[in-house]
Amino acid sequence: MALVKYLKSSDLKSWLAELAQKNSVFAPRYEGDSVIFAPFDPEQEIFIKNAATAPPKKTVFPQSEKLVDFKYSKDPEDLSRILIDAKENLPEGTAIVFGGRPCDVRGFTMFDRVYMSEEATDIYYKTRRDNTSFITLACDSTENTCFCNWVNSSPSDPTGSDVLAIPVGDGLLLKAVSDRGESLLTSKLLSDGESRIGEGEKVCKEAAESLSQVQDLSNAPQKLLEVFDSIEFWEDVSAKCLSCGACTYLCPTCYCFNITDETKGLQASRIRSWDNCMSALFTMEASGHNPRPTKAHRLKNRVGHKFSYYPDLHDGVISCCGCGRCIKSCPAGVDIREIVLKAIEFEPTVVEG
Amino acid sequence: MNTKNLYLPEMATIQEVIEETHNIVTFRVTLNNQEAMKNFSFEPGNVGQLSAFGIGESTFVINSPPTRMDYLQFSVMRSGEVTTKLHSLKAGDQVGVRAPLGNHFPYENMKGKDIVFVGGGIGMAPLRTLLLFMLDNRDDYGKITLLYGARSPLDMAYNYELQDWLDRDDLDTHLTIDAEFEGWEHNVGLIPNVLLEIAPSAENSVAITCGPPIMIKFTLQALEKLGFKDEQIVTTLEKRMKCGVGICGRCNIGSSYVCKDGPVYTGAQLKELPNEL
Numbered sequence: 001m002a003l004v005k006y007l008k009s010s011d012l013k014s015w016l017a018e019l020a021q022k023n024s025v026f027a028p029r030y031e032g033d034s035v036i037f038a039p040f041d042p043e044q045e046i047f048i049k050n051a052a053t054a055p056p057k058k059t060v061f062p063q064s065e066k067l068v069d070f071k072y073s074k075d076p077e078d079l080s081r082i083l084i085d086a087k088e089n090l091p092e093g094t095a096i097v098f099g100g101r102p103c104d105v106r107g108f109t110m111f112d113r114v115y116m117s118e119e120a121t122d123i124y125y126k127t128r129r130d131n132t133s134f135i136t137l138a139c140d141s142t143e144n145t146c147f148c149n150w151v152n153s154s155p156s157d158p159t160g161s162d163v164l165a166i167p168v169g170d171g172l173l174l175k176a177v178s179d180r181g182e183s184l185l186t187s188k189l190l191s192d193g194e195s196r197i198g199e200g201e202k203v204c205k206e207a208a209e210s211l212s213q214v215q216d217l218s219n220a221p222q223k224l225l226e227v228f229d230s231i232e233f234w235e236d237v238s239a240k241c242l243s244c245g246a247c248t249y250l251c252p253t254c255y256c257f258n259i260t261d262e263t264k265g266l267q268a269s270r271i272r273s274w275d276n277c278m279s280a281l282f283t284m285e286a287s288g289h290n291p292r293p294t295k296a297h298r299l300k301n302r303v304g305h306k307f308s309y310y311p312d313l314h315d316g317v318i319s320c321c322g323c324g325r326c327i328k329s330c331p332a333g334v335d336i337r338e339i340v341l342k343a344i345e346f347e348p349t350v351v352e353g
Numbered sequence: 354m355n356t357k358n359l360y361l362p363e364m365a366t367i368q369e370v371i372e373e374t375h376n377i378v379t380f381r382v383t384l385n386n387q388e389a390m391k392n393f394s395f396e397p398g399n400v401g402q403l404s405a406f407g408i409g410e411s412t413f414v415i416n417s418p419p420t421r422m423d424y425l426q427f428s429v430m431r432s433g434e435v436t437t438k439l440h441s442l443k444a445g446d447q448v449g450v451r452a453p454l455g456n457h458f459p460y461e462n463m464k465g466k467d468i469v470f471v472g473g474g475i476g477m478a479p480l481r482t483l484l485l486f487m488l489d490n491r492d493d494y495g496k497i498t499l500l501y502g503a504r505s506p507l508d509m510a511y512n513y514e515l516q517d518w519l520d521r522d523d524l525d526t527h528l529t530i531d532a533e534f535e536g537w538e539h540n541v542g543l544i545p546n547v548l549l550e551i552a553p554s555a556e557n558s559v560a561i562t563c564g565p566p567i568m569i570k571f572t573l574q575a576l577e578k579l580g581f582k583d584e585q586i587v588t589t590l591e592k593r594m595k596c597g598v599g600i601c602g603r604c605n606i607g608s609s610y611v612c613k614d615g616p617v618y619t620g621a622q623l624k625e626l627p628n629e630l
Contacts (some may be wrong), residue, residue, distance in 0.1 A: 068361045068405050084406050084447045088358050119613075120598040123358050225607070228627045259360070260593045263407035270404075273601070275595075282603055285593050286433035289566065289604075291629050301571075301605075303581065304627075309608035331535035 004177040005185045006193035006249050006251070007165075012172070015189045016040050023048075023133075024095040026059050028052040037097065048099050048137055055104040055252040056097045060128045061111065061274075064334075067124060067259070068270040076243035089269075091124060095132045096142065100279070102157040102164075103148045103323035109160045110310070110319045114255060120218045132181050133276040136161035137172075139246060140203045147337055149211045153322060156204035173200040196197045217318060218309065221342055226347045234296035237339045240332040245276035247326035247334070253306065253319050256282075277302050289327030303339050325330025359598050362404045362449025363389055368424055370444055373510035376431045377475060378440050379422040381417075384627060394453075395419055397460060397482040398589060398617045400565045402597050403427055405438035406518045412594045412612070414529025415477040418486035425450070428510060454597040454615050457586060458483045458561065467495040469553045472574050473502050473544050473553045473564025479511060479616075480563055484524075492522055498553050501531040501543040503570075506537055513626060527551055545571035548579070555580035568630060575619065586620035590630070606630070 006185045007015055017040070019025050038044075040072035066089040097105075108129065115125040138144075139155035148154060158164045162181030173193050176182040192350035193200075227233050248254040256315035258275040261268055275282060278298050290296045310319035320336070326346040328336045356622040364385040368420040371379040384390040397418055402410040411433070418428035429439050440449065460483065468487060480499075487494050487563035492577075499518065503509040509528070518526045529540035529547045540547045544564070552559075560581050562572050567586060576586055599613035607627040609615065618626075 068362075069465070072406075081445055084364060084445065086364065086449065087360060088361050114600055115576075117599075118599060119577075120359055122600055123355055123356055124360075126356070225627065226628075228607075255600075257595070259410065259601070261409045262408050269409035272360075275601070277602070283593050285591070286436065297629070300494065301629075304607070305602075305605070309605065312608040 002183045003185055004170055004197060005190035006168075006194040006196055008171045010170075010191045013042050013242040014044065015187055016046075017042055017130070018187055018189070019096050019184065020099075022094070024055060024093055024268040024274045026095065026097045028099045031109060037100070040098070045101065049337045050141075050143070051101045051104070051139070051325075052099070053325075053329070054250055055107060055323065055325065056100045056344055057104075057107065057252055059095060059097050060108060060132055060288070061125060061255065064271060064273040066088075066125065066269045066349055067272050070268040070270070072266045072268075077330075091127050091131075091271070094133075095128070096133045096135060098135045099137050100134055101160070101323065102136055102153060102155060102161070102253045103137045103146075103321040106153055106157055107160075107321045107323075110314075110317065110321070111255050113317070133162040133184060134160065135163040135165055135174075135181075135184065137168040138164055138200075138204055138351055139207045140167045140273045142207055142322065144212070146322065147324060148322035149208065149214045149322050150217060151318045151322040152335070153250055154204075154206040155211070166203055168196050168199040168203055173197070175200070215337075215341060216247040217304075217340060217344070220318075220344055221308040221311045223344045223346060224304050225339075226348065227343045228300065230303070230346070231296060233343070233346060234300045235294075237342065238296045238299040241278070241295050241334050242332050243280070243298070243300055244331060245278040246329050246331065247336075248278060248302070249274060250277045250325040250329050252321050252323055252325075261272075299334075301340075303343070306336075307343075309338050355419070359600075360451075360598065362373045362402070362410075362451050365425075365448050367446050370477070371513075373428060374508050375510070377428055377510050378431070379416075379426060379510070380427045380439070380442070380448070381426050383424050384450065385447075393422070393425070396453070397486045398455070398457035399453035400597075400612075400616060401425070401427065401450055402427070402441060402454065402594075403435075404449025404451075405435050406444070406447070406449060408438040409435045409478050410451070410595075411435040412438075412451070412597060413593075414482060414549070414589070416478040417574045418482050418487035418489060420479065420486055424630045428475065430475045431509075436558070438589075446529075451597060455540065455612055456472060456614065458589075458617050460486065460620070461587055464493045465495065465557075467556075467558040467559040468497045469558055470497070470499045470501075470562075471544060471548055471560060471562040471576075473572075474504070474508065476562075476564030476568070477486060477501050477511070478563075480561060481511060483561060486520060487535065488521075488524065493521045495557070496525065497523065498527070498551065500527045500544060500548055500551060502547065502564075504533075505534050521541030530554035531564040537602050543571070544568055545575040548572060548575045552579060555585060559585050559587060562611045563589050583624055588618060588620070588623070589616045590618060591616065
C-alpha cells in the first residue's frame with residue numbers, strides 16, 4: 001500500500017518552506033493577470049483553485065538556457081590566431097514542482113520519449129528531469145476546454161508524478177506515486193491520510209464525470225495523413241489563426257527549440273530557446289525556400305505532429321495532454337479538438353470518371 | 354543510453370580553404386583532438402554541423418570520402434549569416450564540428466550495379482563523397498556515369514578535379530551548363546534534358562541525384578522516362594536544421610526527421626512521406 005498522508009491547507013506554505021530548504025520549489029501564483037509557476041515565496045499567495053495559465057514546462061525545459069560557453073583567446077605562439085575554448089553549461093541542483101496538474105506533468109512523458117531516447121539523450125533535459133520531483137494536484141473540477149479524457153488520461157492521472165495531491169475537505173490528501181514521492185512525505189506537518197482515501201476517490205470520480213464525452217481518436221493518425229494534401233481543408237481550419245504562437249508556448253508537450261549564438265566581447269554563448277512552429281521563420285531556409293509557406297501548412301504540421309506523426313513514432317501515444325490551454329488562450333478561438341474531429345470526418349472528394 | 358553532450362562541438366582547425374566559385378568555398382578541416390580525429394568514422398552521405406563561433410551552426414555534408422581521412426571536407430555556399438561568417442575564415446582558424454549526423458547512402462545495396470550520378474550546383478557536394486568512395490572501391494561497382502551541371506562554368510565547383518574525372522576511363526563524365534559560354538567545350542542544356550540525351554540504361558542501375566528542388570523534380574521525371582523505378586533512385590535532402598539529432602523539431606516531413614532519418618532517401622521512401630519538400 002502506497003504511503004498516504006494528509007496536509008491541512010493552513011500548513012501548505014510551511015510544508016513547502018520545509019521542502020524549499022534543500023530544493024528549489026516552484027508553485028503556481030499570480031503574476032499580473034496570469035497564474036504561472038514561480039520560485040516559492042512564503043510572502044506570496046499560492047493559487048491552486050484552477051490550472052495555471054502557463055504549465056510548469058519551463059521548470060524542466062527553460063524558455064531560454066545556455067548550452068555552451070565559448071571563450072576566445074590569442075594563441076601565444078601565433079598572435080594572429082584566435083583560440084576558442086568551449087565549455088558545457090550543465091544545470092545543477094534539485095527542484096520540486098508543486099501544483100502542476102496531471103495533464104501538465106504527463107506532458108513531460110511526451111518530452112521524455114524524444115529527449116531521452118536510446119539513440120540521442122539531451123543531457124540538459126535529462127539532468128533537470130532526473131532532479132525534479134512533481135507533487136501534482138488532482139483536479140477537483142474541470143473546465144469546458146479540458147479534454148484529458150480524450151487522450152487516455154484523467155483529472156487524477158498520476159503518470160509522471162511523484163506525489164498526487166487530492167483536494168479533500170480543508171486540505172490535501174497526499175498519495176506517494178514513486179519512491180521519490182514517499183521520501184517527500186516525511187514532514188511532521190503531515191498526518192495519516194488512510195481514513196480519507198474514500199473521500200479522495202469521490203473527488204476524483206466527480207471530476208472525471210464532469211468532463212465532456214470521450215471522443216475516439218484512434219483513427220486520427222491515419223485520417224490526418226489522408227487530409228494532408230487537401231490545402232482547402234487546412235486553409236479553412238486555419239483561417240482564424242493569427243500565427244501568434246500562444247498555443248505552442250502554453251503547450252505542455254510543445255518541445256521544439258531554436259539554437260542561437262550570442263557574443264559579448266571575448267565570450268559567446270550558444271543558447272537554446274523555445275521555438276514556435278506557427279512562425280514562418282521556423283522552417284525558412286537560407287535560399288528563401290520554405291516548405292511550410294502559409295499558416296495553413298504550419299497549423300497542419302502542429303496538429304499532424306501531435307495526433308499523427310508523434311503517435312506513429314511512439315507506440316500510438318498522442319502528443320497532446322488535453323489541458324486545453326491552446327483553446328483557452330487562443331486570441332482567435334482556434335480549437336484543436338474541432339480540427340482533429342473534422343479531420344476524422346474528412347472524406348476526400350471523389351472525382352467522377 | 355548515450356549521455357554524450359549532443360550540442361558540444363569538437364574544436365577543429367581549418368587546414369585549407371579552396372575558393373570554388375564566386376559563392377562556394379571548400380574547407381578542409383581536422384579535429385584538434387588527435388585521438389578524436391584518428392577515431393573519427395563516418396559513412397558517405399553523413400552530414401555535420403559547422404560552427405562559426407558567436408554566429409551559429411549550419412548543416413553541411415562531409416564531401417570527402419571515408420577512404421581519405423587526412424581531413425574532413427565541407428563545401429559551403431554563401432547564403433545566410435553562418436555561411437557568410439564561414440566564408441571569412443582562413444587556414445588556421447577554428448571552427449566547431451558536430452559530426453557525423455544523419456543516415457548515409459545505401460552503397461551496400463549498390464554493389465555490382467551501374468551507377469548514375471546526377472548533380473546540380475552545390476548538390477554535387479554529397480555526390481562527390483560517394484563518387485570518390487566508389488572510385489576508391491572501384492571493383493565493387495559496374496559502369497559509373499556522372500552528369501554534373503551548373504548555371505555556368507563560373508558556378509562549377511571542384512574545377513581542379515573535373516579534368517581528372519573526364520580523363521578517367523573507369524568513369525563516364527558529362528558536364529553541362531545552362532547557356533552557351535565562351536570557351537566551354539562540353540554540353541549546354543538543362544540537366545534533365547542532357548540526362549535524356551545521355552540516356553543511361555536503367556537495367557541493374559541506381560541513380561543518385563542532388564541539386565536544387567526544381568532540378569530534382571525534372572530529373573526524377575527524366576529518370577522515370579529512362580525506366581528507373583522509385584527504388585532505383587536515391588536523393589539527399591536539405592531542410593533548415595538546428596539540433597541535427599531529431600529533437601528540435603523543424604526538419605520533419607511527416608514522421609521522418611531529415612536530420613536523423615535522412616538526409617538520404619530513395620524515391621520509394623519519398624513517395625511514402627507526405628508531400629512537403
